[in-house]
Amino acid sequence: MAEADTHSQEQCRARTEDGERCSRPAQDDGFCYQHDESDPTVSDSQTAEAEEQADEQGESDDVEQPRSRGTTTMTAEEKTDPDAVDADVDAEEEIAGILAVRETVQSTAGQLIGHEFDGVSEISPTDEGWRAVVEVVERRAVPDTQDIIGRYEIELDPSATVHGYRRVDRYRRGDTAQFE
Template sequence: MAEADTQQSAEAEQAQDQCRALTEDGERCSRPAQEDGFCYQHDESDPTVSDSQAVEDEQDEAAQDDERESQAQSRELGTADMTGEEKTDPDEVDADVDTDHDEIAGVLAVRRTVQSTAGELIGREFDAVSEISPTDDGWRAVVEVVERRAVPDTQDIVGRYEIELDESATVHGYRRLDRYRRGDTTSFE
């Protein structure tokens, strides 16, 4: 697509550099244009100047305006390529951002505990961990287990369970929050 844009730009520049007048054969004059768009031999009053050429020029200009507007809209929507000013240089990014590695390690420990024990604890096939959050007494995890397999799997019955853990990721209890068909996501949207 970049080649097509480059080619169109080159053709547009060439058309602007070429005289707007038509010769007696009906062909466009091949002489270079001056500032007024005509060569040294032609001007606007020349009877060979084509009105259709002026219409074509206006259409080309309108198409270029539409293209510019489209590019501006894609920039606003974030779909256009970033310019050099918009890109972030990794060397300029603050490396001093405070990250609580202990909390991340705690979440990972809770996740491992929940993954390894949820299926056995609940007595069903473990499917996923959908939430882990800290509480005043430790941790709260929400897991999903398959309560009944079906074909197709979008008809599986999945149970969502809340598991309570202390600060050292020891399980203290669990309870079922709800059940749903795997393909039915409307209750979560």
């Protein structure tokens, strides 16, 4: 039983990149397999303080706070730099915009162009809104590798309303040479 207590307290003395103490078990020299004496270390007084804080938290926080799926702890940069957090929000808004454009394009491309919708090749933001490149089947053939596919560029405003389209090119479905 005493052996289990000593093994649970033997923790690597090195600091990780974010300044926290390494959580790996220590070897005979006091460091884990990844660290050695050349790494910055946690002093004995810091170790004692950390253990006291952990004990206090263990006594006061009997119930673990629930975390929602997909949440992560903030990095030191995110805690001090609000722009780092805002960048994630902007990315989520852009993804939502792309999804809205994709839904609009998928539901209207066949009617708009007058041929059977085959797929969306590209969606990208522009100064005026969005640009989507879609593929439609202009002529069916047997075997289907001989289908004639048309690539069309569709222009949309920021709210995903279609403003126009044009054919960019045509190719046989089985002809991949031009894309290599």
